[in-house]
Amino acid sequence: MELAATTILISFAGVFLICFMKGAFGGGFAIIGIPLLSLVMDPVTAGGLLAPLFIAMDLYGLRYWKPSTWSKPDLLLLVPGLVAGIGTGYLLFQNMATPRGARTVQDEREAFTRMMWDTWAPAGWYDPADFDEAARAFQGKDWAEVVLHSYRHRWGFAEGDPAYAEDEARLYPAPVLQVPxxxxxxxxxxxxxxxxxxxxxxxxxxxxxxxxxxxxxxxxxxxxxxxxxxxxxxxxxx
Structure with missing residues (x-):
């Protein structure tokens, strides 16, 4: 990522906006800083850069919002969801950048894909016969390699095809489309x-x-x- 003047200025603006929104309206509104930074960088990079700021601000807030003030019914809903979200994100993305993740995609193709089908949409949306038919494509000799590269490239763990470098460069910062x-x-x-x-x-x-x-x-x-x-x-x- 090139640290051009525009990138630096928008980054400072994003940090200021996050601090202001978090202080004025609460944590939920602070997330607006990520779309702002996405104007000059990959959204995943923006999220990674801002995550420490969110964590630091929340930890500082604990000085005033003691555990005794927390809503226990809300915690019963939020904590399991947070753990599940972090775990799923690790298994699907970070883990795929490791040799262990690669072995999972290579050796457990149907189990890996079924997990995504089952967790990315409400239960019962597909017929088991539909999955069995789609699973025939998972046996292609290059299927695992293509899937791994797709995710690794998307999250910055692998280089793209040099033939498309010019096209990639045109997407950052995100262009404005002219078509409806x-x-x-x-x-x-x-x-x-x-x-x-x-x-x-x-x-x-x-x-x-x-x-x-x-x-x-x-x-x-x-x-x-x-x-x-x-x-x-x-x-x-x-």
Whole structure:
């Protein structure tokens, strides 16, 4: 990442905004700093740079918000979710950058993929026969290699194909698209949270329409094909 003047200025602005929003409105609003920094860097890099700031601010807050003031009913919901989220993130992403993770993808292809199908969308969205049919593709000799490289490259653990270096450079900072854009996001997507597609209008000068599909997870075109088709036709014909 090149530390250009724009990057440094926006980074300082992001840190100021996080501190202000956290102090004025609470922790939830502070996350707005990540989309701001994503204007000049990879969103994953932005999150990694800001995570220590969030942690430091929360630890400092513990000086005033003692454990006796915490809501125990809320903790019963939040703590298991936090642990599950961290564990899933490690298993799916960080672990895939290790030899052990590579062996899992190589040797446990169906179990690895079924875990994603089962956790990224509400239960019962697919028929077991559909999974069995899709699993035939998992036996391809280059399947594991392609999957591993896809995730490792996405999260900065592997280099991309030099042939696409120029195209990659054009994506950072994120360009503004000129064509009308429709985003269909599953409201129950536990892989990419629905909030991640909210407030992106600045990147779409030709118009940005976002529709959240209630009860749909990470695979809307398979979970709710009719709703997806209807939304696309309506968008194209208006």
């Amino acid at each position: 854009t429709l985003v269909l996001h599953g409201g129950a997507d536990t892989c990419n949270h629905p909030d991640s597609s909210q407030g992106r209008e600045a990147f779409f000068q030709g118009g940005y329409e976002r529709q959240v599909l209630d009860g749909v997870g990470h695979f809307p075109q398979r979970e709710a094909p009719q709703a997806v088709a209807d939304a696309i036709l309506r968008f194209c014909l208006k």
